[in-house]
Amino acid sequence: MGLLPDALFALAVTVFAQIDVAVRLDNSTPYGPLPAVVAATLVATAVLALRRVAPLATAVTVALAVGGPMLVTPLTVTLWGDFLPILIAGYSVARHSSRERAATGAGAIVAGLVVVFLRNPESGTVANIPFVAVPLAACYVAGRVLRARARSQSDDRERAQRLEAEREEAIRAALAEERARIARELHDIVAHCVSVMVVQAGAAEDLLDRDPPRARAPLQSVQETGRQAVGELGRMLGLLRGERSKLALKPQPGTADLAGLVEHMGGIGLPVELTVEGPERSLPPGVDLTVYRIVQEALTNALKHAAPTTARVVLEYDEQSVRVSVRDSGPAGGHGGPGDPVPGRVGHGLIGMHERVGLYGGTLETADAPGAGFTVEARLPLPAAQR
Template identity: 75%
Template sequence: MTLKTAPGQSPAHKEPQAPTGWWRRPTGLLPDALLALAITGFALLDIVFDLDNSTRYGPMPPLVVSTLVATLVLALRRLTPLATAVVVAVAIGGPMLATPLTFTLWGDFLPLLLATYSVARHGERVAAWLGAAATATTVVLVMLRNPDTGTVSNIPFAAVPIAVVFVAGRVLRARARNHSDNQAQLQRLEAEREEAIGVALAEERSRIARELHDIVAHCVSVMVVQAGAAEDLLDRDPSLAHAPLRQVQETGQQAVGELGRMLGLLRGQAPQLALKPQPGTANLAELIEHMAGVGLPVELTVQGPARPLPPGVDLTVYRVVQEALTNALKHAAPTTAHVLLRYDEQSVRMSVRDTGRTGAPGGSASDQVGRGLLGMRERVGLYGGTLETGHADGGGFTVTASLPLQAAPR
C-alpha cells in the first residue's frame, strides 16, 4: 500500500445541533467546503506528481472521477453525514470492483477517515453505524483488491484508524450532547430563577401596597376627623380648636415619617433612617390610646394567656385592628369600639366592633368594603387565617379575624 504523507490541517467542528433524519442544518458549511477543496487539491497533486508510476493507478479517468467525488462530497459531511459516508465509500470502493487501483492517502484513505468521523460525530446512532459499516466494507474491499497489498493481513492495519476515529466521533458527540443538556438545564434554572424573582417582587409590591394603604388610610382618616372637629370648634370656641389641630399636625408628621421609612427601604437607604420595629400586639394599647385621643373611645379586652407571636402574625393582628378602628372612625363616628383579643392553644383571634352612628342603628362602617377589607383579607389569608365582617346585632359593624399560630405563610 502506497501512503504518501503531506501536511494538512484537521477540520474544526462546531457544537452540533440535533439531526433530523438524514438531513442536518448547514452548520459550518463554508469551512467544510474549503477543507474539501484543500483535500481535493492535494489528492490531484498526488496523482500528477506520480505520473511516472501511472501504470500502478490503472486508467486515469476513473481514478480522477472517483477522487473528485470522494473528496468534494466532504463539503457536505455535516449537512448530510450518512449520505456523505455512503458516497465516499461507493466512490472509492466501486471502481475497485471493476479495476484494481492504488490506494492513496489524500484521495482514498483520508476521505474514508473523515467521512467515518463525521457520521459518528454528527449522525444519530443508526446512521453512525450504517456509515461506519459502509466505510469499513470499502476498507476490506480495497485491501483485498489493491494491487500492492492484496492480502487479508493488511485489513487490521487500515481498519484500526477507522475504528479509532469512529469511537472518537461518538465520544465527542456524547460530550456535546451532555454540554447541550447542561446548557438547557442552566437555561431552565435561569428561567425558573427569573420567575421566582418575579413572584417575589410581586409579593413584595403587594406587601408594600398593603403597608402604604394602612399607613396612609389611618393617618388621613384621623386628620380628616380632627380637621372637622377643629372647624366646628372655631365657630364656638376657637381656643379649644388648638388640640385637634395639634393632633392633625402630629398625625401628618407621623404619616410623613412612616412614608419616608417605606420609601427609604425601596431606595436602599435603610441604614440612613431611624428605623423602628414593625408594630405588633404589644403596640395595641398605644394604638387604642391614640384612637381615643382623636375621638374614638376604644375598650380592649384580652382573653387567655398572652404569648409571643410570629413576626408576620403579630404585624397582621396589629394592622387588622388598626384598619378596623380607622374604618370605624371614618365611617361610623361618633361611636365607640370594643377590641377583643383572645389567645388559645392553636390560634389568636381578634374582634373589633363599633356601636355605629348615634341615632342610626346599623348604619356604621358597612360602606368600607373596598381596599381596606380587601387588604385585611389578603393579610389574614397570607397566614392561613379567616376574616369575617358584617353588621352586628343591635347596630354597628364587626370585624373578626382568626390566625393559626402554626400556619406557615403561603
Template identity: 80%
Template sequence: MMDVTNPARARVESPARAWLRHRPAGMLPDALLALAITAFAQADLAFHLDNSTPYGPMPAVVASTLVATSILALRRVTPLATAVILAVAIAGPMLVTPLTVTLWGDLLPILVATYSVARHSVSARAFIGVAAVGAGLVVVFLRNPESGTVGNIPFVAVPLAVCFVAGRVLRARARSHSDDRARARQLEAEREEAIRVALANERARIARELHDIVAHCVSVMVVQAGAAEDLLDRDPQKARAPLRSVQETGRQAVGELGRMLGLLRGERAQLALKPQPGTADLAELVDHMAAIGLPVELTVEGSSRPLSPGVDLTVYRIVQEALTNVLKHAAPTTAYVSLHYDDQSVRVSIRDTGRTGGPGGADTNRVGHGLIGMRERVGLYGGSLETAGTPGGGFTVTAQLPLEAGQR
C-alpha cells in the same frame, strides 16, 4: 421594495453573498478542507500515475477520487449521506474494475467521513454510516488483492476505529456541555423569575404598609379637622385640641413615610428606625383612637404569648385598619376589639355598633383596598378573614391566624 434614499441598501445582494450570510455553521471550513484534499489527491494521481503503477483506468480513478474528496464539504451538513456516498464512490468502481487505493484519494476521506458521522450524528445514524464505510472497505479488499493483504487490514481498521471512537466521545462531551449550558440558562431564568416574584411581593408589602400608614393618619386628620371646624364658632378654645391632634398625626404620617422612603432608597444607616408595632401596642392604639373621638374597648382572652414578628404585625395592622374604617365609614359608634389566644391560633375580632345602611353600617362601602389588604396579610400566614354585618347594625371583622405560621 428597495430603499432609493440609501444607495448602499438599494444594491441588490448577489447569490454568493446571500449564501455566505445564510450558510450552515462550519460549511465554509469544510468546503476549504474538501478543496485541499481534492487538490492533493489529484496532484498525487498526476505525479505518480505511470504505466508501471496498477491504478486502473484513468477516468475511473479520477472520477472516484473527485467524488470521494469533494463530498467531504458536506460532512457536517449531511454526515450520513457523506459517508454513504463516499463508500459508494470508492467501492462502486471496484465492482467493475479493480482500482488502487490511495492515501489522499481514499484512505484520508474514509477517516474524515468516519469521524464526521460519529461526531455529528445520533447513535443509529452513526452506526449506519460506519457500517456503510466498512462495507465499502470489504468490497475494496475483496476486489483488490494488493489492498486486501493481511498487513493492510490493521493499517486501515485501527485508524478507522480510533476516528469513530473519537467522534463519539467528542459528541458526548459536546452534548454534556450543551446540557450544562441549557441547565445554567434554566437556572438563570428561574433565578430571574424568583427575583421578579420577590420584587412583586415586596411592592405589594410596601403598598400595604403605605396604605395602612396613610389611610389611618389621613382618616384621623379628616375627623379631627371636622371636629375643629364644628367647634370654631361655638368654642374656639376647644377647637385647639383637635387641631393639635391634626398636627401631631400629620407629623407622624410624614415621619412614617420618610422612614418607608428611606428604606426604599437604602438609607438604613441614617434612619432611627423604631420596631414594627405589634399586639403590645394595641393598648396605645386604642387610647389614641379614643382620644380622637372613637370609644374603643379592648379585651384579651386566653394566655397571652409571644407571636412571630410577621403575625404580630399582621394582628396590629388588622386592628388599625378596621378601626380606621370605623372612623371613616361608621356613624357615631363604639368599637370593640377582642384578642383571643388558644393552643393553635390567635383570633382578633373588631366589631362596631354603627347603624345599618349608614355611612359605615353593614353595607358594601366597607369593602375596599383596606379589606383586600387584610385578606392578603392573613392569607400570607395561612389564616382566615371573615367580614359581615352585625344584626341590628354595625360591622364585624374577624381574623384567625395559626400560631406557627410565622415559623415556617
C-alpha cells in the same frame, strides 16, 4: 461553523489527492483505468465539503467512491484520495449524526472497505486490515465521545438558561409581592392618619365658634398625626430608594403596640376596650404585623363610617391560632354575609385585610353585628414551631 471552512478543507484534500495520484503515475503503473482513479479520488475528497451538513450522505458517497468502482475493476488505493476520506467520513458521521445514522454510515464505510480488500491486490493481505480498522475505529469512537460531550454541555447550558429564567421569574414574583406589601402598608398608614386628621379637623371646626380654646387640642392632634404620616411615608419612600442605612428605622408594629393604638384612638374620640384572652405568646413577625394592621384598619373604618361610637377589640390565643375581632357599636354599614365585605364599607381597606390574612393561610369574616354595629374577625394559624 459555516460551509466555507469545510469547502476549503475539502479543496485542500482534493489537491493533495490528485498530486498523490500523479506521483504514483511517475513511480508505477496504477491499477485500473487512470480516468477512473482520478474520478474516484475526486468524488471521495470533494464530498467532504458536506461532512457537517450531511454526514451520512458524505459517508455513503465516500464508501461508494472508494469501493464501488472496485466491483468492476481493481483500482489503485491512495492515502490522500481513499484512506484519508474514509477516516474523515467515519469521524464526521459519528460526530454529527444520531446513533442510528452513525451506525448506518459506519456500516457503509466498512462495506466499501471489504470490497477494497477483496478486489485490490495491494490491500488484499490480512496484514493490512489492522492498519485500516484500528484508525477507523479510533476516529469513530472519538466522534461519538465528542458528540456526547457536546450534547452534555448543550444540556448544561439549557439547564443553566432554564434556571436563570426561573430565577428571574422568582425575582419578578418577589418584586410584585413586595410592591403589593408596600401598597398595603402605604394604604394603612395614609388611611389611618388622614381619617384621624379629618375627624379632628371637623371637631376643631365645631369648637371654633362655641369654645375656641378647646379647638386647640384637636388642631394639635391634626399636626401630630400629619407629622407621623409624613415620617412614615418618608421611611417607606426611603426604603424604595435604597436609603435604608440613612433612615432612623423602628420595628414594625405588632400586638405589643395594640395598647398604644387603643389609647391613641381613645384620645381622638373613639373609646376602645382591649381584651386579651389566653396565654400571650410571641408571634411570627408577619402575623404580628397583620394582627396590628387589621385592628388599625377596623378602628379607622369605625372612626370614618360609624362615629360617634365605641369599639371593643378581643385578642385571643389558643394552641393552634391567634384570633382577633373588632366590633363597633355604630350604625350598620349594610347586610353582607359572613366572610363578605359589607357594601357600606367596601374599599381598599377590607380588600387589603383579606389579602393580608390570605397570605398567612387565615380566614377573615366581616359583617353587620347583631342589633347594631359592625364586626371584623380574623383567624391566623400559627406555624408548628410557634404552637
